[in-house]
Amino acid sequence: MVIGKPVRDRRAERHEATKEEILDAAWDIARTEGLAAVSLRDIATRVGMRPPSLYTYFDSKLAIYDAMFAQGAQQFADAEPWDELTGDVRHDLALMFRTFIGFCAEDQARYQLLFQRTIPGFEPSPESFAISQASLGRVVEQLERYGVTDPRSIDLFTALGTGLASQQLSNEPGGDRWIRLIDDATEMYLHHMETTNQRATAKGRAAR
Amino acid sequence: MVIGKPVRDRRAERHEATKEEILDAAWDIARTEGLAAVSLRDIATRVGMRPPSLYTYFDSKLAIYDAMFAQGAQQFADAEPWDELTGDVRHDLALMFRTFIGFCAEDQARYQLLFQRTIPGFEPSPESFAISQASLGRVVEQLERYGVTDPRSIDLFTALGTGLASQQLSNEPGGDRWIRLIDDATEMYLHHMETTNQRATAKGRAAR
DNA sequence: GTCTATATTTGGATAGAC
DNA sequence: GTCTATCCAAATATAGAC
Known part of the structure; x- marks a missing residue:
């Protein structure tokens, strides 16, 4: 009888779980002490390790910031309220504003990391950046469905x-x-x- | 014959001039390396001193940030365009926007220091903060002259x-x-x- | 995977001579 | 006012034992 390969890789799962734990600790520090105050020393203390052990999970401190960026961008994508759209322009625009602003206001450190350039030397990797770009793209698409096609109006x-x-x-x-x-x-x-060249959709107008 | 006291205090003038030089160096670093990257070491190098000598001029690194904040707030006050107002609401509001946004866009580091909380542990002294508050107050006053008295509209x-x-x-x-x-x-x-409860002044309306 | 030990750098700050 | 000397702490990172 042949023994099959295990379907799950328990070692890899454990590894991933520990990475999450490290990132959680980093977020804790960022929220309480400030994003720039995150240090390997403090992270290690919180997860019950010595600083060098963190290098088993991340190549550098900037790699940790990058992973945090990716997490934040993913949370932003998950927060998008596409299933709550009603087709009423007024309702849907307000919903988009509320979602975005609520997301930002929820976590100052995350806002700083995602939307501002505040950490000297840090910029997100292309992969992490792509996540946030995709979210922005979906917002733009939605605006376009309401006739907002002028890039200037989108920027506004x-x-x-x-x-x-x-x-x-x-x-x-x-x-x-x-x-x-x-x-x-x-x-x-x-x-x-x-009043600009934009037009709300028929449905959007009808709902008013 | 009696010799009068000197009118000018050359020593104090020199002292002030050196403080300015130190702050200039700090701004240089903030603009090129990032606000958080300012260090006494780098400042000292630029002004041709050893780090400890800086303590003759400032009590601490945060005191330097505070002096920078005061400078930035003063520059903001000086940038206010009150002598260019015409009385035409449209013109004057656009002017106020342009002045504020131009001021911000001019210097990212200054914007970060004045309008965001990005340096762990730093907050402006009451004296420095008062400078920026006074500027904001003048903006509010001006808006009120155009009938914008609702705090919500001012915040908007x-x-x-x-x-x-x-x-x-x-x-x-x-x-x-x-x-x-x-x-x-x-x-x-x-x-x-x-369309809200605001009213433009007669003069402002007449000019349209 | 985690540790100890260590390297290295940086950084803010003080004491005291000149 | 400026310097040297020094301190101390924090910080990132590597080497190598276990």
């Missing part, structure tokens, strides 16, 4: 979302002073769509 | 400006892709003013 949309998120985070982290402006911002942007 | 204004600046800096530093949207943003915001 992202600027509005970023502005609300950025102000919320830097002036009142944890609060909702700018989050509460999402409906106003949506209304304002809707009017912009209607 | 700052969010729009911040969003354009932020997107410009993080996606296309040195470019003008979002800067070119200022007139569109102004138009959009103007309509928001007109």
